[in-house]
Amino acid sequence: MTKPVYGRVALIGLGLIASSMFWAIKRAGLAGEVTGYARSQETRDTARKIGLCDRVCESAAEAAEGADLVVLCVPVGAMGGVAQEISPVLKPGATVSDVGSVKRAVIDAVAPHLPEAVHFVPAHPLAGTEHSGPQSGFAELYDNRWCIVVPADDDTDAEAVARLRSLWEGMGANVDQMDADHHDLVLAVTSHAPHLIAYTMVGVADDLRRVTDSEVIKYSAAGFRDFTRIAASDPTMWRDVFLNNKEATLEILGRFTEELFALQRAIRTGDGDHLFDYFTHTRAIRRGIIEAGQDTDAPDFGRGAKKP
Numbered sequence: 001m002t003k004p005v006y007g008r009v010a011l012i013g014l015g016l017i018a019s020s021m022f023w024a025i026k027r028a029g030l031a032g033e034v035t036g037y038a039r040s041q042e043t044r045d046t047a048r049k050i051g052l053c054d055r056v057c058e059s060a061a062e063a064a065e066g067a068d069l070v071v072l073c074v075p076v077g078a079m080g081g082v083a084q085e086i087s088p089v090l091k092p093g094a095t096v097s098d099v100g101s102v103k104r105a106v107i108d109a110v111a112p113h114l115p116e117a118v119h120f121v122p123a124h125p126l127a128g129t130e131h132s133g134p135q136s137g138f139a140e141l142y143d144n145r146w147c148i149v150v151p152a153d154d155d156t157d158a159e160a161v162a163r164l165r166s167l168w169e170g171m172g173a174n175v176d177q178m179d180a181d182h183h184d185l186v187l188a189v190t191s192h193a194p195h196l197i198a199y200t201m202v203g204v205a206d207d208l209r210r211v212t213d214s215e216v217i218k219y220s221a222a223g224f225r226d227f228t229r230i231a232a233s234d235p236t237m238w239r240d241v242f243l244n245n246k247e248a249t250l251e252i253l254g255r256f257t258e259e260l261f262a263l264q265r266a267i268r269t270g271d272g273d274h275l276f277d278y279f280t281h282t283r284a285i286r287r288g289i290i291e292a293g294q295d296t297d298a299p300d301f302g303r304g305a306k307k308p
């Protein structure tokens, strides 16, 4: 057991990310008490039933009152409203953080509501599954994954940043720090645009299925199955990601379209060298990800060995 990093932590929103945080905090004894709140009675009842949080509250303000750290774990589009609701009860010297997949829009929505005496240290754990809700979390979700800490501005209290970093390290994550705009561009490349492409590919195949009956499902063992897994991600979360990281996502999709046209031309003109060189280069990138410990090189993505 590690020494607690915070006396009381409040988790607002009790889905995949918050529930995994709770189990990881408990695993390492990182907080004295964890309170929680979710919008629906159903989620709050489920949380109580499965022992998610030491105390499940009936409002976000009740959960946040007296907390040393409040983490907003709701969809990006709901962050500003929650910040407004909890701001009157925040303890002076407390830290507010969030786990949103987009950072600039969250800072713009949340910061104006926070009192002077409260530190705001946004963060984004680069870990997830296609499942959501209070029962989808598990303590190991953040093990050896990155968490990017994005201080709201240059004047953010260094002690508050260091403490939040310790919490994420205690939950198993490797912590990095960058500014909000850089974060949003990096994530547009590594996560947001790929999700949009997966959604599109599954949509295209669905159209095709009407022509070829069940063949798309029947023979989906290869690449397509991985697209369907990504495209099963939560619709609310991903709607909010695209609406709130518009500029960076559109920039990357523009580049993607140019590359796609170049490959299309190579196929049309029979330019095998272009295709071979391109695929050799992308294969090396995959090798780099495995060497960095961010994925397994087991055949079939190690499906048999991984947690569901």
Ligand code: NAP
Pocket: 012, 013, 014, 015, 016, 017, 018, 037, 038, 039, 040, 041, 043, 044, 073, 074, 075, 076, 078, 081, 082, 099, 100, 101, 102, 124, 125, 126, 127, 128, 129, 131, 132, 133, 134, 234, 237
């Ligand atoms: P989730 O499983 O769908 O859970 C979202 C939670 O937020 C639910 O408990 C929901 O309550 C609550 N909620 C929604 N709107 C609310 C509101 N207006 N006020 C109060 N609570 C509200 O979502 P998640 O996957 O944990 O994602 C949470 C955040 O983490 C998002 O900002 C997302 O961008 C970010 N994130 C997600 C992933 C991922 O892969 N899933 C990875 C990194 C970061 P009800 O259950 O009562 O509706």
